[in-house]
Amino acid sequence: xxxxxxxxxxxxxxxxxxxxxxxxxxxxxxxxxxxxxxxxxxxxxxxxxxxxxxxxxxxxxxxxxxxxxxxxxxxxxxxxxxxxxxxxxxxxxxxxxxxxxxxxxxxxxxxxxxxxxxxxxxxxxxxxxxxxxxxxxxxxxxxxxxxxxxxxxxxxxxxxxxxxxxxxxxxxxxxxxxxxxxxxxxxxxxxxxxxxxxxxxxxxxxxxxxxxxxxxxxxxxxxxxxxxxxxxxxxxxxxxxxxxxxxxxxxxxxxxxxxxxxxxxxxxxxxxxxxxxxxxxxxxxxxxxxxxxxxxxxxxxxxxxxxxxxxxxxxxxxxxxxxxx
Amino acid sequence: xxxxxxxxxxxxxxxxxxxxxxxxxxxxxxxxxxxxxxxxxxxxxxxxxxxxxxxxxxxxxx
Numbered sequence: 001x002x003x004x005x006x007x008x009x010x011x012x013x014x015x016x017x018x019x020x021x022x023x024x025x026x027x028x029x030x031x032x033x034x035x036x037x038x039x040x041x042x043x044x045x046x047x048x049x050x051x052x053x054x055x056x057x058x059x060x061x062x063x064x065x066x067x068x069x070x071x072x073x074x075x076x077x078x079x080x081x082x083x084x085x086x087x088x089x090x091x092x093x094x095x096x097x098x099x100x101x102x103x104x105x106x107x108x109x110x111x112x113x114x115x116x117x118x119x120x121x122x123x124x125x126x127x128x129x130x131x132x133x134x135x136x137x138x139x140x141x142x143x144x145x146x147x148x149x150x151x152x153x154x155x156x157x158x159x160x161x162x163x164x165x166x167x168x169x170x171x172x173x174x175x176x177x178x179x180x181x182x183x184x185x186x187x188x189x190x191x192x193x194x195x196x197x198x199x200x201x202x203x204x205x206x207x208x209x210x211x212x213x214x215x216x217x218x219x220x221x222x223x224x225x226x227x228x229x230x231x232x233x234x235x236x237x238x239x240x241x242x243x244x245x246x247x248x249x250x251x252x253x254x255x256x257x258x259x260x261x262x263x264x265x266x267x268x269x270x271x272x273x274x275x276x277x278x279x280x281x282x283x284x285x286x287x288x289x290x291x292x293x294x295x296x297x298x299x300x301x302x303x304x305x306x307x308x309x310x311x312x313x314x315x316x317x318x319x320x321x322x323x324x325x
Numbered sequence: 326x327x328x329x330x331x332x333x334x335x336x337x338x339x340x341x342x343x344x345x346x347x348x349x350x351x352x353x354x355x356x357x358x359x360x361x362x363x364x365x366x367x368x369x370x371x372x373x374x375x376x377x378x379x380x381x382x383x384x385x386x387x
Contacts, residue, residue: 201376214374214382215360215367268387269373 033085036158037078043169044077044150045070050173051142069139072108076101076143080150085158101147109140124263125256125272130246134307138180145176183311185231185251186302188238193294194228194284205284206230208277218269222286225262227294229255229285229301236324237313239281244310248274251285251304258300260290331386333372336363339380348383 052069079101086094113136120126127135149172156164185191194205198219203210205228213219231251233239241247252272263270272287285301314320336351337343338359343350351366353359363374363382372384 200378211373212375214376215363217360217364218374266368266371268371269367 036085036154037081039157039165040081040150040154041077043153044146045074047149048073048146073146076146077150080147081154084155105143109136112136112139127253128246128249130309131250183306185304190232191302194230196226196228208284226288231283240312242283247310254304262288334384336382
């Protein structure tokens, strides 16, 4: 009787112990879950902010545009951060949210494209649809980058420790920045000054003809204020890329945005123009800037991004390679 | 197809160079007047003046 009572007592203690242990384990698990998610979300959102600062030049509306993108970045990082702990808990349905998110972020691209296209019609020097498409694509892609960063940070924190999260975040941001860094005009072409002159009514920069301009007043303004830049492609890839009209609009837009433009709605003749020499594949820009400073104009042109949609690589193909000699 | 470039006006000092056409023709007595009319019309219509080098200016909307 006594012995069976002891056994019962012991049993109860053991049971209580088991409950305690499993409860403790549960609390630990929840804690690591929260820790992983929080780390992922915080670092993901910070990544979005960092990436947002990098494309400030392309950014049209400052405080509200930033807030809208930060909010989307936050959502992306929540989805990314939750994914790993959810998988570990065998909550597979939670992961399907990732797929849903992808469609949501495709909307971001549409949103940015529509907005920038609407704004573009009001600019003195337009960005052009190709440049806008590139910017919209970057906005979409950066949300995926944020999601990936949050996912990796969340995973590492969940299985490893919170200490690993910061180095992993830094490495991910570094790698993604390196991967996402597009080329610039300065890397595919030599950019130098070109002389602006008139032959009769025809405007030239070196041997490249731009346009026919009628009145003396306009011609004098050009001779006094205009700057010419010649862009010589380094190889056939560069030549084909520079031939793209969207790429050329981007060059004119960025140069005008950085140096100012001497024109108004009723002086269409001062629109910066980029034209191509058919024989050599060289292109030239003529611009009437507010700040007549060739050094910075060359720098501005060199830093114009090579648009993804304009980039062509004929030399990667054997036919293009053979045709180039 | 949509036409994007249109000749808005013709400004000339050479009467015999111009026959009838779709665009209004402005006759100027001398080069100076031709310049002045061309600039005025360009500002009003937001077009660009081009010189055909035969005494005829055309004003084109780009």
